[in-house]
Amino acid sequence: MGVLERKEREKQEMRELILQTATRMFLEEGYEKTSLRNIAEKIEYSPATIYLYFKDKKELFYAIHERAFENFFAHMSSAETIANPMLRLRRMGELYIEFAFQNPELYDLMFIMRAPMEAIKESRAEWGCGPRSFELLRTTIINCMEAKLMKSMDVDVAALSIFSFIHGFTSMTIRDRLIMYPKESLRTLLEKSLDNMIDLMKA
Incomplete structure (x- = not known):
């Protein structure tokens, strides 16, 4: 697998991790209590990482x-x-x-x-x-x-x-x-x- 393919796969894996974590938190805590900062803490990344994938x-x-x-x-x-x-x-x-x-x-x-x-x-x-x-x-x-x-x-x-x-x-x-x-x-x-x-x- 080339460098570009590996980076694209890692990008998709990160997006999927964010989506799955956000969905789980939403189902457990509700929309209002689920923030980008809380999601970032859960996946152990900075909020800036999430903004690379989602505007808000x-x-x-x-x-x-x-x-x-x-x-x-x-x-x-x-x-x-x-x-x-x-x-x-x-x-x-x-x-x-x-x-x-x-x-x-x-x-x-x-x-x-x-x-x-x-x-x-x-x-x-x-x-x-x-x-x-x-x-x-x-x-x-x-x-x-x-x-x-x-x-x-x-x-x-x-x-x-x-x-x-x-x-x-x-x-x-x-x-x-x-x-x-x-x-x-x-x-x-x-x-x-x-x-x-x-x-x-x-x-």
């Missing part, structure tokens, strides 16, 4: 946000093997709920916190990871309509309606805004509510 905390957390969406996309894509698009849509709802409940802090970073999106605006980069996941939903809805399993309507209206419903319910659950219901029954309630919404859209 927002950019670092956007990288975590992007990786979380990659995992989310892979998780949701497992439903694509289901031939019946209506059953696939139902399964996608289950997978969304499952991911959110298993990864509440990452879900918060992906769908609620402003910092990752502020990093995109400041860098003027394109947000590719979020829309790619949303396109899975749109495609499934199109398949439902083509198969005459769902009422013909504007695809984006249908997709946003389903997403907004499940996102809102899931977010309220994770943020403890539905404490009037027993915690152990919330997932079942959410899934049944999703069933009712999908039923209203059936042809």
Whole structure:
């Protein structure tokens, strides 16, 4: 291995170490308590080292946000093997709920916190990871309509309606805004509510 290749590998290894450490600290301590200085102390390097890889905390957390969406996309894509698009849509709802409940802090970073999106605006980069996941939903809805399993309507209206419903319910659950219901029954309630919404859209 040449000098340049070795340096590039070491650079990638350091970036990966920073990302993994920052993710672990975020999950354990939360966004506000995770600082670049604390991350640097954890990996036993100076804060200046982190600035070689990330402009600021927002950019670092956007990288975590992007990786979380990659995992989310892979998780949701497992439903694509289901031939019946209506059953696939139902399964996608289950997978969304499952991911959110298993990864509440990452879900918060992906769908609620402003910092990752502020990093995109400041860098003027394109947000590719979020829309790619949303396109899975749109495609499934199109398949439902083509198969005459769902009422013909504007695809984006249908997709946003389903997403907004499940996102809102899931977010309220994770943020403890539905404490009037027993915690152990919330997932079942959410899934049944999703069933009712999908039923209203059936042809």
